[in-house]
Amino acid sequence: MLAFKRANILRQAIGVVGLYGRRERKIRVVMESTFKEMNGESVLDLEDKAGVGGGVEDVYGEDRASEDQAITPWTVSVASGYTLLRDPRHNKGLAFTDKERDAHYLTGLLPPALFSQDLQEKRLMKILREYKVPLQRYMAMMDLQERNEKLFYKLLIDNVEELLPVVYTPTVGEACQKYGSIFRRPQGLFISLKEKGKILEVLKNWPEKSIQVIVVTDGERILGLGDLGCQGMGIPVGKLSLYTALGGVRPSACLPITIDVGTNNKKLLEDEFYIGLRQNRATGKEYAELMEEFMSAVKQNYGEKVLIQFEDFANHNAFELLAKYRTTHLVFNDDIQGTASVVLAGLVAALKLVGGTLADHTFLFLGAGEAGTGIAELIALEISKKTNAPLEETRKKIWLVDSKGLIVSSRKESLQHFKKPWAHEHEPVKELLGAVKAIKPTVLIGTSGVGKTFTKEVIEAMASINEKPLILALSNPTSQSECTAEEAYTWSEGRAIFASGSPFDPVEFNGKVFVPGQANNAYIFPGFGLGLIMSGTIRVHDDLLLAASEALAAQVTEENYAKGLIYPPFTNIRKISAHIAANVAAKAYELGLASHLPRPKDLVKYAESCMYTPVYGSYR
Ligand SMILES: NC(=O)C1=CN([C@@H]2O[C@H](COP(=O)(O)OP(=O)(O)OC[C@H]3O[C@@H](n4cnc5c(N)ncnc54)[C@H](OP(=O)(O)O)[C@@H]3O)[C@@H](O)[C@H]2O)C=CC1
Ligand SMILES: CC(=O)C(=O)O
Numbered sequence: 075m076l077a078f079k080r081a082n083i084l085r086q087a088i089g090v091v092g093l094y095g096r097r098e099r100k101i102r103v104v105m106e107s108t109f110k111e112m113n114g115e116s117v118l119d120l121e122d123k124a125g126v127g128g129g130v131e132d133v134y135g136e137d138r139a140s141e142d143q144a145i146t147p148w149t150v151s152v153a154s155g156y157t158l159l160r161d162p163r164h165n166k167g168l169a170f171t172d173k174e175r176d177a178h179y180l181t182g183l184l185p186p187a188l189f190s191q192d193l194q195e196k197r198l199m200k201i202l203r204e205y206k207v208p209l210q211r212y213m214a215m216m217d218l219q220e221r222n223e224k225l226f227y228k229l230l231i232d233n234v235e236e237l238l239p240v241v242y243t244p245t246v247g248e249a250c251q252k253y254g255s256i257f258r259r260p261q262g263l264f265i266s267l268k269e270k271g272k273i274l275e276v277l278k279n280w281p282e283k284s285i286q287v288i289v290v291t292d293g294e295r296i297l298g299l300g301d302l303g304c305q306g307m308g309i310p311v312g313k314l315s316l317y318t319a320l321g322g323v324r325p326s327a328c329l330p331i332t333i334d335v336g337t338n339n340k341k342l343l344e345d346e347f348y349i350g351l352r353q354n355r356a357t358g359k360e361y362a363e364l365m366e367e368f369m370s371a372v373k374q375n376y377g378e379k380v381l382i383q384f385e386d387f388a389n390h391n392a393f394e395l396l397a398k399y400r401t402t403h404l405v406f407n408d409d410i411q412g413t414a415s416v417v418l419a420g421l422v423a424a425l426k427l428v429g430g431t432l433a434d435h436t437f438l439f440l441g442a443g444e445a446g447t448g449i450a451e452l453i454a455l456e457i458s459k460k461t462n463a464p465l466e467e468t469r470k471k472i473w474l475v476d477s478k479g480l481i482v483s484s485r486k487e488s489l490q491h492f493k494k495p496w497a498h499e500h501e502p503v504k505e506l507l508g509a510v511k512a513i514k515p516t517v518l519i520g521t522s523g524v525g526k527t528f529t530k531e532v533i534e535a536m537a538s539i540n541e542k543p544l545i546l547a548l549s550n551p552t553s554q555s556e557c558t559a560e561e562a563y564t565w566s567e568g569r570a571i572f573a574s575g576s577p578f579d580p581v582e583f584n585g586k587v588f589v590p591g592q593a594n595n596a597y598i599f600p601g602f603g604l605g606l607i608m609s610g611t612i613r614v615h616d617d618l619l620l621a622a623s624e625a626l627a628a629q630v631t632e633e634n635y636a637k638g639l640i641y642p643p644f645t646n647i648r649k650i651s652a653h654i655a656a657n658v659a660a661k662a663y664e665l666g667l668a669s670h671l672p673r674p675k676d677l678v679k680y681a682e683s684c685m686y687t688p689v690y691g692s693y694r
């Protein structure tokens with residue numbers, strides 16, 4: 075009945091446009107033929123088919139379009155002429171053929187030259203490389219995303235190592251700091267306290283209906299840059315562009331959201347151009363009620379299987395939100411869980427270089443927040459699974475230092491709940507160097523958000539204890555990195571195995587070139603999310619994080635190890651993501667969490683077949 079009603083609506087629409095001139099007649103023909111092709115189904119039906127929360131059908135012809143496979147450039151109606159050039163999803167710029175220019179009323183709107191997508195890419199990369207200021211490159215990329223989505227993703231996929239630092243850390247950090255000045259057009263939804271009571275309506279204002287992944291922040295802990303309030307929007311936007319480029323989730327299925335409950339950043343509050351709510355952060359009941367309304371509205375609007383990724387919340391909210399919603403929603407905290415999964419993968423891979431099993435190592439963290447305790451817990455879980463030792467035992471090999479010093483049992487009463495499991499018996503130690511000397515770790519991990527904290531003395535102490543000290547400086551962006559790659563290699567006399575959250579260039583030391591790896595959750599979340607979506611998984615389980623980690627570690631090749639790398643290069647990330655997605659989905663099927671049945675036989679091939687590829691379609 076519903077399909078019949080919708081078919082009638084479409085017929086009426088055809089009737090209305092049919093009253094007008096040549097262009098409308100053309101639209102009518104296209105609509106009618108499309109209508110027939112759809113065998114009586116309207117676009118609305120197709121949207122339904124794309125599935126509230128989790129379908130994988132290709133409504134917009136985004137997937138694997140090719141020159142010989144004609145598609146219709148749907149917007150709300152058929153886009154043509156000037157509107158088509160202004161529609162980033164369908165615009166091809168100078169790649170429109172003469173035939174397409176004629177058929178779609180583009181003649182005269184474009185200069186005569188015809189560029190292939192490859193030539194467009196070459197041209198844009200040349201222009202980007204001419205910008206010396208990273209923020210200019212960022213803005214050029216954002217402009218491209220708003221102008222020609224497929225070309226944006228083609229650039230990002232084909233030049234991932236070069237462009238990741240532009241659309242992601244470190245440049246995205248600066249972009250957030252200056253987001254007020256560079257904001258032009260909506261890239262996601264802003265939901266502020268003013269929208270309390272009508273969040274569902276706000277969600278409906280977003281033009282896409284078949285959302286599969288939401289990345290949401292409240293802007294309170296943006297990388298290691300602190301509270302950037304509403305300007306944190308750059309983070310969900312950047313993360314979701316990686317969901318598409320690195321994990322193949324279709325752009326139309328991704329929704330960036332910033333929850334604005336105010337900011338405690340005095341500088342922003344005093345800035346006349348600040349774009350967010352001009353008030354201190356709401357806390358307690360007011361905060362919890364807004365988040366509750368948001369979480370319910372998301373489920374109501376997009377269904378049970380929409381993935382909600384919490385990103386860059388401050389730890390006093392992050393742990394609570396995860397604990398509260400992990401049993402009722404498909405949620406995942408990237409900073410706690412994604413980071414844990416990527417670091418565990420690097421550690422497992424590093425065993426090939428440093429020897430022993432995870433259980434043979436001693437871990438010391440600088441920083442005991444989301445990233446630090448999240449990683450610590452997953453390492454303890456992995457060791458427990460491998461050795462059958464209880465978690466309480468395996469945790470004892472892991473030590474954390476916070477702003478007050480080593481976390482020890484005498485501090486237990488005053489510790490936040492997420493630090494308590496790490497309060498082992500030990501004398502108090504005030505600072506990191508003392509902790510390194512006392513604990514004698516084999517692995518040192520920086521998750522403090524404070525730059526330059528791995529001093530020469532700290533690295534030298536690590537190098538005096540270990541033949542090959544494993545040093546991970548995870549804090550972002552580059553300015554907050556605990557040390558640079560050059561410092562790690564130089565101060566350890568070329569013996570450190572080093573990776574960092576933000577990228578560093580290779581370093582030459584004593585005639586040898588050292589290539590630092592990038593220990594960043596960007597390796598995990600795109601493939602992890604794809605695995606959840608393609609299997610229709612309804613809840614995130616720790617075993618899925620371990621599965622993602624295992625798949626990533628397995629992608630490190632002998633050639634990578636020979637260079638001292640504990641992560642594979644990002645150039646192969648789509649293949650890596652397909653393997654991560656497949657392993658995550660396999661585990662979800664095994665645990666009975668997957669709802670897309672029957673289980674595809676070859677999950678890697680299936681993951682690849684689900685991936686968006688930014689090839690232009692040809693328009694009839
Ligand atoms: N590479 C990656 O993929 C990821 C990197 N990160 C980065 O990790 C950093 C931390 O993030 P997150 O864990 O979420 O932040 P949190 O705020 O949750 O935790 C920060 C921790 O660092 C401690 N700390 C702060 N200053 C010092 C100091 N001077 N000496 C010792 N400890 C200190 C804090 O101590 P106290 O508790 O006493 O205040 C707290 O325990 C950020 O820079 C972020 O960008 C995060 C996620 C992923
Ligand atoms: C990478 C990341 O998620 C962070 O630094 O917060």
Ligand SMILES: [Mg+2]
Binds near residue numbers: 297385408409
């Ligand atoms: Mg983050």
